[in-house]
Amino acid sequence: MRTEPATYEPGTVLYDTAAAKVGEYRGRSGSRVMLRPLGGGREWEAEPAALRPATDRERLGASLRAANNRTLATPPAPGTGVGDPDRPPMPVTGCDACARLADRREAARAAFDHSAVTDANVLLRQHQREEHEG
Numbered sequence: 001m002r003t004e005p006a007t008y009e010p011g012t013v014l015y016d017t018a019a020a021k022v023g024e025y026r027g028r029s030g031s032r033v034m035l036r037p038l039g040g041g042r043e044w045e046a047e048p049a050a051l052r053p054a055t056d057r058e059r060l061g062a063s064l065r066a067a068n069n070r071t072l073a074t075p076p077a078p079g080t081g082v083g084d085p086d087r088p089p090m091p092v093t094g095c096d097a098c099a100r101l102a103d104r105r106e107a108a109r110a111a112f113d114h115s116a117v118t119d120a121n122v123l124l125r126q127h128q129r130e131e132h133e134g
Contacts, residue, residue: 006048013059015040018050022062039066069089089124101127 022037091098108116
């Protein structure tokens with residue numbers, strides 16, 4: 001007995017088990033389904049039998065990756081740099097104090113300690129204002 005593949009509404013978030021990717025349902029292309037990565041990108045074709053609704057965890061992970069990719073792809077505005085409050089401060093190359101504070105921030109990120117990440121960013125900005133500007 002053959003079962004008909006599920007039909008999805010455009011925008012439905014699915015997990016492609018064959019490609020191990022999360023995508024947004026775009027439509028059909030013959031017997032295959034077209035999916036697009038969350039946040040945009042190159043569409044891919046998938047077999048309907050390899051699709052299932054994405055779990056909350058898969059959907060959240062794909063959304064977070066898309067947001068991170070957008071952030072990384074956005075160049076800083078001209079004239080911004082050390083004092084830009086919308087971006088985490090970057091350590092000055094060759095400065096041991098900057099490197100220590102950046103390592104502290106990365107350790108806090110790895111521990112999911114967002115308060116400590118913010119503290120390290122504040123200390124790094126303060127150090128940069130005092131030692132690297134002017």
